[in-house]
Amino acid sequence: MSKQIVALGKPAVSTEKYPDRQVKKLFCGIDIGAETLAIAVMEVDHPWVQREFANTVAGHKALLNWLGKMKAPVRVSLEATGIYSMDLALALDATEFVEVAVLNPKRVHDFARTLRRSKTDSADAQVLAEFSLRMPFAAWQKPSQSALALRAISRHLEALVVQQRREGNRLHAAERSLATPRCVIADLKRSLAGVDRRIVKLRREALTLIAADAHLSQRFRLLTSVPGIAAVSALQILGELVLLAPDMKVRQWVARSGLDPVHQDSGTSVHKPSRISRAGSRHLRRALYMPALAAVRWDPHLKAFYEALLARHKRKLQALIAVARKLLHAIYGIFGSQTPYDGSKLFPHLLTI
Template identity: 30%
Template sequence: MFNLNSCLGRLHGDRSRMTRTGSMTLPKTYIGVDVAKDWIDVFTASNQRFTRVPNRRDRLTKWAQGLTGDVMLIFEATGRYDRVLIACLEDNDVSYARVNPLRARQFARAAGLLAKTDRLDARILCTMGEALRPERATPIQLHRQRLHDLQARRDDIVNMITAEQNRLSVADDAFITKDIKASIRSLTKRREALQKQINAHIGAHEDLNEQNQRLQSVPGIGPQTACHLMASMPELGQVNRRQIASLVGLAPHASESGLYKGKRAIHGGRPRVRRAMYMAALVAIRWDPHWKAIYGQMRDDGKAAKTAIIAVARRLLVRINAMMKTGTSYQT
């Protein structure tokens, strides 16, 4: 039977011994953090203690300043609730890793822990950090965070417009039809206002403007896809081709066991970026001779249409990653 206390103890002991012998460089202390709207629950591996800190800038800043030694914080990516925490950690140069909540829950289930409480989640995240040793997260730039927020809001408005258009197609009452059309006009104006804000924000920052022009030199990459990449992929140019494909969710994963050889499939990643790259691949296949030929060769080799499109999307992403790394524009 899995025992969390003994596992954590063994991991902490092994880490301490490796640190003393110098055979491996590891953070001295892992800290699991469960983030909620009003507070964070903290579990520290070195002293096996729980702490609750209000999720306010002043209290989090004071707490972060009190962290000593080489520490690594592990917490789930929880949308807006962790933003103040991240800002305080970056201001005080404290290492942290944001993990996928699904991975953290799967780790807990693998440990035989089905219960879910804030304190237990913090402890599980600490153990997960000790076991998996995730890499330090890429620092978030404030102007890219604002671009992400603006683009996300624009996407919300677009989804609302689509929903209203779907309702309009089945509406048969004159008043309801008129009301839906008025709603669509209002939402369209808000979408256009957000797009102006996005364009102005990109133009006001030299790095975003330069990256935007470079991205749009790639076949199939238009303003919206470029914006998604800039806002949601700070790792572009910082990781290798396999890592970037996996981050977006375009890397094929094997499904094999014994003599069984299943089809490889993609899963996980960042869905908005993945959808944007899929549409970019469709455009590139249709209009660019180079990518059209690659797609045609895949189809001739027996690949299904969707599989070939995903493969083109992955190759486009890998090319973009290389461009960002070398600081060059697209070349066939």
């Protein structure tokens, strides 16, 4: 009976098709751009092999054909870069001889500082290949179609809300100016009304999608049990959390959001104020900001936490960011326990007011 190599989360791959798969393994890094993919492939004690492919469906097929000709299992690392990486990750995950890891860019950046001085696409691809070889490997888990659709809708909604705010500001400025002709004001009103209708329609589509999926529906109900998180905010937050791997810890959630604190103290001379890393998803940070503002008004536990920070001479923005981070901890907890929010469990040491 022939030996088999088992890729994480995939069926066993027979070595009869590739008889030398059991004697070598390749490590691949892919630096993803909007138009191109820079590829670096390494085998231990062998020279680098580098290529470039288009970041299109045809380019993905050409890449997989090229890797297949090497007749060896391939461990691939790439950075999470939103829409530019998702289709490639799905294509790689569907290939039997490929294991794929989708990495937090901050983690790759920290790793890269030990290896390179130059920053080019080819150098970035080599760093990712080295990461595949040297670091513990965690295989990417393909999200459901509902999760992918929800994230796409929530991101588009976020862009439309930004557009809505800009159009509203332009209309306000135009109406206050005597020099603005009526036709311009009328056009701005039509534009703003159109954006409003699109937002309402997309939110309705997102809620229908959530209602049709039991897992998403349960998480949506749990989110709306948190003070400060209503349906609109829950939709945006869930759209960002839905693609996170189910085995991630809460610290990894915080790091992925970019809300993790960065301390800069060294010896007796360097004592810079702490700040957040901002190395994660700005979309998740933005989705948590308004709920944090509402929570410090309506939840006694988060309000007490916020006021305790202000009493320690933290700036209001610093305190709000800390509340947003606590909200993320709370969401992680209620998702794990499948129970509605209870602030006393989040702050057992704080007295409510």
